[in-house]
Amino acid sequence: FKSEITERSPQYFDYHALRCLVPADRALNLLPVEVASELLSRIARNDATLGSSFAIVNPQPVYFADLCERISIVYGFGVLPAESFSAMNAVDRAFHERAAEFTGCFTEFSGPPDLNAYEAAGLSPETVVFDEDAQLELLESFFRHQEAVRDARERRIADLPARITRREVAREGAGLTYYVAGTEGPAVVLLNALGQGLEFWYRLIDRLMERNRVVIWELRGTISPPPPFGLADHVNDLDAILRNENIETCHLVSWCTGAKIAIDFYLRRPQAVQSMAFLNSTFKCQGSPEELDTSYEHNLEFLCRSVVRRPAMAAAIMKTFQAQGEGNELNVLESADSEEMSSKVLSALNADLKSWALAPFKTEETTLNYAHQLVDFWSNDIRSKAGEVLAPVLLMSAELDQIVSPASSQMATELLPHARHVHVRAATHYCLYERPEFVARLLSGFFQSSAEVSVADDITAAALS
Helix, strand or coil, X not given: CHHHHHHHCCCHHHHCCEEEECCCCXXXXXXXXXXXXXXXXXXXXXXXXXXXXXXXXXXXXXXXXXHHHHHHHHHXXXXXXXXXXXXXXXXXXXXXXXCHHHHCCCEECCCCCCCHHHXXXXXXXXXXXXXXXXXXXXXXXXXXXXXXHHHHHHHHHHHHHHHCEEEEXXXXXXXXXXXXXXXXXXXEEEECCCCCCCHHHHHHHHHXXXXXXXXXXXXXXXXXXXXXXXXXXXXHHHHHHHHHCCCCCEEEEEECCHHHHHHHHHXXXXXXXXXXXXXXXXXXXXXXXXXXXXXXXXXXXXXXXXXXXXXXXXXXXXXXXXXXXXXXXXXXXXXXXXXXXXXXXXXXXXXXXXXXXXXXXXXXXXXXXXXXXXXXXXXXXXXXXXXXXXXXXXXXXXXXXXCCCXXXXXXXXXXXXXXXXXXECCCCCCHHHHXXXXXHHHHHHHHHHHCCCCHHHHHHHHHHC
């Protein structure tokens, strides 16, 4: 969690402590495993204990306030107990939601613990040593392990382009390049957002490729070939790649604009689609309710339609977007309001993503091509087709998504016959990059449950009914 926040705002924890909603007088009873094992085995060998119950406890519980101090020492930032939600800001509440299972282990100790287990085992309670030094040593071992896991992940991500296989399929006189990661398990085909590179997916691919054969490519049309290159062309590309890889059935996972490609492909070849997952998806089209549009979508539509009508505007629009990506660092001292600042931090764009997100506006040509692609995208209305999608569908939206409204996913959930919607709090449009472990677990669980449903049988049953 600390890493996620510092990737958005490196200085946040230099000036703000993390507050956890556990009363300071609550305690966690921690007992060294060798002591617990010794107590259990001695009591089991004592015939006089038959039919009795014993509590295996540490005579000295660890109070939450003391644990916060020790976590602060080891992890290098302030951790404090909070008595109520009113004492917490948006960052604190985001952590509280994720740590609920852990914080729920703390209980109120109203009196001395029951030490009958020590008497029955013939051990003195004083033999239990789990003092401050022992606790610090344990926490340091946790921290070292977490750092090692994170460092190993970063090395794998850096090496990922070299670990995936580059392949090509001929498409209308041109080569379509795509990539395959992993060699075993069900096929998972990733449909990227229009105009975006593959970097957003690398962390998630790293997790998915452990159990799946993953296929991905950069959607064409922004860099090359130039317009016209619309939604139907992307569906044709997907079809060609699956046939080239001899993939008979797969899970389609799309991000942002990719959902419409997935739906149109499903309607063409339903037997090839085991399930579909739509991450932070937009279904915007001509005639769709304006209240489903974010401010970003509203402004982007105006600019794209303008540049399509007047291509000479591409240079000005390119410079506008590039300027927005510069000098946009958060100043964690600019506001005395902790709630306001923490909300900005949670909503902020991860520093790694800033240059990648601006890829469609790299040149005048890409800006113009991207505008054409989006205008074509908005001309496609999937609302009337949604009822024909009989495969299981998972839609994930994010509370702090400033690109696509969560209401868009909710609308699609109501239109798709076999859909469910997961709304992730304190997450952004780039949740797949910022929380890859969470998204990978969510997808893996969904793939497993959807594997129990036969798509072909589902289609046949629906036709018969």
